[in-house]
Amino acid sequence: MKSALIVDDHPVVRAAIRIVLQAEGFKEIYEAANGNEVLALIREHKPRLVILDLHLPAPDGLDVLMRVRANDLDCRVLVFSSHDPLFYQERCLRAGAMGYVTKTNQLQQLHKAIQAVMSGYTYFCALPDNVSVLNAVQSTEKQMIDQLSDRELSIFVQLGQGKANKAIAEDMHLSHKTISTYKTRLMKKLGVCSAVHLRDFAKRNHLI
Structure with missing residues (x-):
């Protein structure tokens, strides 16, 4: 059945x-x-x-x-x-x-x-063959996002949504210090200097 x-x-x-x-x-x-x-x-x-x-x-x-x-x-x-x-x-x-x-x-x-x-087949939508179809800013930012680990991406999106470090830590069963470390790492990897810029980065790339 x-x-x-x-x-x-x-x-x-x-x-x-x-x-x-x-x-x-x-x-x-x-x-x-x-x-x-x-x-x-x-x-x-x-x-x-x-x-x-x-x-x-x-x-x-x-x-x-x-x-x-x-x-x-x-x-x-x-x-x-x-x-x-x-x-x-x-x-x-x-x-x-x-x-x-x-x-x-x-x-x-x-x-x-x-x-x-x-029926045993895969079903994925067609994506651009390369990032040349995106403008220069989007292309660079997509490459940055692609380099994030799955956990970094998850935390990035939650930070972009405005969730506090403590709330993210509780949801993901991690320590507050660990989330703070991820946040610092994300800001460095994405070249931003504040939580507001993190949110703008996420919003600009349709992640939130």
């Missing part, structure tokens, strides 16, 4: 995905609202497909992807996210995802992605 797990913190989005899955013949559909629930639900219900958002209460979707692969869990993961694929699609592919669909697309794209992934 076709089974799936929906991982998204928005009930309305989960309901929409459920309708799509039911139309694709899935009979057993489970739901999770945060990353902490995912591994236990996969082990318990053994879904063939996991539809995963990236913007989750910690751990975020990228972290969940890596945990699924590290634990050798037998499921196919399709990312369904509002995050710009320019910065996240390749990371998801490296972490083991079989597809990436943005929430800005029509739900028909999600149907097609589910069909492809369940």
Whole structure:
């Protein structure tokens, strides 16, 4: 029997995905609202497909992807996210995802992605072959972002959203000092001198 797990913190989005899955013949559909629930639900219900958002209460979707692969869990993961694929699609592919669909697309794209992934194919959107199609500033900044680790990117986005170091530390189960160190490192890597500039950098690159 076709089974799936929906991982998204928005009930309305989960309901929409459920309708799509039911139309694709899935009979057993489970739901999770945060990353902490995912591994236990996969082990318990053994879904063939996991539809995963990236913007989750910690751990975020990228972290969940890596945990699924590290634990050798037998499921196919399709990312369904509002995050710009320019910065996240390749990371998801490296972490083991079989597809990436943005929430800005029509739900028909999600149907097609589910069909492809369940047939053993990958489903990723076409990206520019090189950064020459971007202007010089965007090109340089994309290269900077690409050089960040997944954890650095996650913390960068949260800082860009205006979250305090303490709140990020609690969500990610890290110390306040560790987040402060990451923040200093990020500012150095991205060539900015304040939290305001970090936010501007994130906003300019559509990360928030």
